[in-house]
Amino acid sequence: MSDNDLVAAMYGAVGEDARWTEVLDAIKLRLGVASAVFQRLITDGDDLVPVTSLRDTWSTQEAKTHDTWANSPLNPRFRRDTEPRGQDEIESDQRSIALTASDREALRRGLAGCGLGAGFWLGCKTVPGEHTTLIFHRHAGDGRDMTEEDLHFLNLLLPHFRQVSRLVTSMAGYEARLSVAEAFMDSTSLALVACDTDLGIHWMNAAAEALIDALPQVTQVRGRLRFGASEATGVVRAAIAGTLGDTCRVPGEQPAEVLHLRVLRRDAADKRKWGRNLALLALCSPGTAPRIDAAEVASLFGLTMAEATLTAHLVGGMTVKDYASHRGIAEGTARMQLKSALAKAGVGRQADLVRQVCQSLARL
Numbered sequence: 001m002s003d004n005d006l007v008a009a010m011y012g013a014v015g016e017d018a019r020w021t022e023v024l025d026a027i028k029l030r031l032g033v034a035s036a037v038f039q040r041l042i043t044d045g046d047d048l049v050p051v052t053s054l055r056d057t058w059s060t061q062e063a064k065t066h067d068t069w070a071n072s073p074l075n076p077r078f079r080r081d082t083e084p085r086g087q088d089e090i091e092s093d094q095r096s097i098a099l100t101a102s103d104r105e106a107l108r109r110g111l112a113g114c115g116l117g118a119g120f121w122l123g124c125k126t127v128p129g130e131h132t133t134l135i136f137h138r139h140a141g142d143g144r145d146m147t148e149e150d151l152h153f154l155n156l157l158l159p160h161f162r163q164v165s166r167l168v169t170s171m172a173g174y175e176a177r178l179s180v181a182e183a184f185m186d187s188t189s190l191a192l193v194a195c196d197t198d199l200g201i202h203w204m205n206a207a208a209e210a211l212i213d214a215l216p217q218v219t220q221v222r223g224r225l226r227f228g229a230s231e232a233t234g235v236v237r238a239a240i241a242g243t244l245g246d247t248c249r250v251p252g253e254q255p256a257e258v259l260h261l262r263v264l265r266r267d268a269a270d271k272r273k274w275g276r277n278l279a280l281l282a283l284c285s286p287g288t289a290p291r292i293d294a295a296e297v298a299s300l301f302g303l304t305m306a307e308a309t310l311t312a313h314l315v316g317g318m319t320v321k322d323y324a325s326h327r328g329i330a331e332g333t334a335r336m337q338l339k340s341a342l343a344k345a346g347v348g349r350q351a352d353l354v355r356q357v358c359q360s361l362a363r364l
Helices: 003-012 017-031 057-061 063-069 101-113 148-187 206-214 230-241 294-301 305-315 320-327 331-345 350-358
Strands: 035-044 047-055 088-092 116-127 130-139 191-195 201-204 218-221 224-227 247-250 259-269 278-284
Touching (some): 003 017, 035 057, 035 148, 130 148, 191 224, 201 206, 230 247, 305 320, 331 350
Antiparallel strands (some): 191 201, 191 278, 218 224
């Protein structure tokens, strides 16, 4: 592989961790070293912590051995004072001014125990408190520093490594934000579905899966929303297209099984960027009693568990009389609990208490 092909392959590996092994194998062969590893590191107090480690084939096979010392806090290179001093660097164990004589001796002995020789690397700061490194180790027993030929190749790689590092860091940020968004979407009780105009499902959260499983008039068939009645399919498609407003209803076998649908965004994914328009839909079935955690109601509204349990059942549609019978207590006791709950919530009517709870975090 030529140097230009190697650089191109490095760009092609961004976002595809499996391809890095081939790229690092090629770099290792080019330099004639024992190992080549790409790492993304963050600062944690006085230490550097690797959050990403992409390795060549041999380093992958020896990962357990290397991680016991070379990729652990025992390695002096994982002190915070060894991070790049400038925007980027070409450095080595022998040249780094952050390493003392005792550090170098510890490196020599520790790396030897891992089957590795002297190390040298490319380093690049990406965002505050984070940097990347492309680190190479010679074969065990080889303590040579970088040669002029090594330096020439590393200088060729450096501007491309800098750009690749920024791309990797940006992608890690996107993935982190996506992970947070998906975690929120799965934690909310609001049923959400992203679909195209043909009702193909591209994403849904856990609440949507549970609701679709519970209702008889809608199912998932080979990745699409399927409605039992053709008229319902037409109504939903019309809502997505915007010809019938933003909302529609799909009747079920029983009145309580009705499905309500609202189009939150018709351009949740833009066709110019994603190849098709995706609509974000919210689904609900008003006849399905909301699941309320009594312990959360108690915490959020300052209620006793008895008052919170009553409130949760009222939100679920039960009457005070039915609740008292269900719990085996006097109706007067249940009403006293309701009176206390109303006072603590600062409302005067049962309906207002239910509304407050449904609008609170206890509903999520």
